[in-house]
Amino acid sequence: MKKQEHERAKRLGKNQIRVLLIVIGIVLFKTFVWDEYIVNSTxxxxxxxxxxxxxxxxxxxxxxxxxxxxxxxxxxxxxxxxxxxxxxxxxxxxxxxxxxxxxxxxxxxxxxxxxxxxxxxxxxxxxxxxxxxxxxxxxxxxxxxxxxxxxxxxxxxxxxxxxxxxxxxxxxxxxxxxx
Structure with missing residues (x-):
């Protein structure tokens, strides 16, 4: 039972990290690529x-x-x-x-x-x-x-x-x- 809970917590932690990395990637892309090179930034x-x-x-x-x-x-x-x-x-x-x-x-x-x-x-x-x-x-x-x-x-x-x-x-x- 504890092993299942541990596996579930581990999976949940990995999903949270993936979501966090995706959000950080989107923010960095918008800030350094999108606003600077794709659209009129000023x-x-x-x-x-x-x-x-x-x-x-x-x-x-x-x-x-x-x-x-x-x-x-x-x-x-x-x-x-x-x-x-x-x-x-x-x-x-x-x-x-x-x-x-x-x-x-x-x-x-x-x-x-x-x-x-x-x-x-x-x-x-x-x-x-x-x-x-x-x-x-x-x-x-x-x-x-x-x-x-x-x-x-x-x-x-x-x-x-x-x-x-x-x-x-x-x-x-x-x-x-x-x-």
């Missing part, structure tokens, strides 16, 4: 090969980033999300010469999460400062990226912006309401 890697020169990237959350890249006669904006297969571009838009001066587009992330942008395009590169006020968010501060033929002032929020009033101060000190 948001930057997901943008490798997409159009546009290197620009700026902003971390929105642990699984969401967005990037703005200067591109011929404008800018490309990308939403990048992390999923099971790594990082991937989930939304993109082009801001070009035909785009109006100020507008509020939305970028789509996985899973059904949105990023609300406020953009001002300065084609003459004459603005020194851009300020805005939103009914939902309040005062808006802008970041800026320069392209070949224009500058893009941008702000991002996880809340809808509502009605926005834009004001630009030119390099000569003159202030105007932007449309």
């Amino acid at each position: 948001a930057f890697a997901a943008l490798d090969g997409v159009e546009g020169e290197p620009g700026v990237m902003h971390v929105i959350s642990q699984k969401q980033e967005f990037a703005i890249r200067p591109y011929e006669e404008g800018f490309k904006i990308y939403a990048v999300s992390k999923g099971f297969w790594g990082w991937s571009v989930t939304d993109k838009m082009f801001i070009g010469n035909e785009t109006k001066k100020s507008f509020e587009p939305t970028l789509q992330f996985k899973p059904d999460e949105k990023l609300y942008l406020s953009l001002v395009v300065d084609r003459e590169q004459s603005l020194k400062v851009v300020a805005a006020y939103s009914t939902n968010v309040g005062s808006i501060n802008f970041n800026k990226i320069a392209g070949d033929n224009a500058e893009l002032y941008y702000h991002f929020s996880d809340e809808p912006l509502g009605d926005v009033t834009y004001e630009g101060t030119h390099r000569n000190g003159k202030t105007e309401i932007l449309k």
Whole structure:
């Protein structure tokens, strides 16, 4: 009887060791092979090969980033999300010469999460400062990226912006309401 119990305990111990080795193998494979060589391991890697020169990237959350890249006669904006297969571009838009001066587009992330942008395009590169006020968010501060033929002032929020009033101060000190 004791011999049977001993054999059973020995078998159970071997099975536990096998399961533990399999789990360790899966973790090591995911960490050192899967994430490094099979899928896009970073948001930057997901943008490798997409159009546009290197620009700026902003971390929105642990699984969401967005990037703005200067591109011929404008800018490309990308939403990048992390999923099971790594990082991937989930939304993109082009801001070009035909785009109006100020507008509020939305970028789509996985899973059904949105990023609300406020953009001002300065084609003459004459603005020194851009300020805005939103009914939902309040005062808006802008970041800026320069392209070949224009500058893009941008702000991002996880809340809808509502009605926005834009004001630009030119390099000569003159202030105007932007449309």
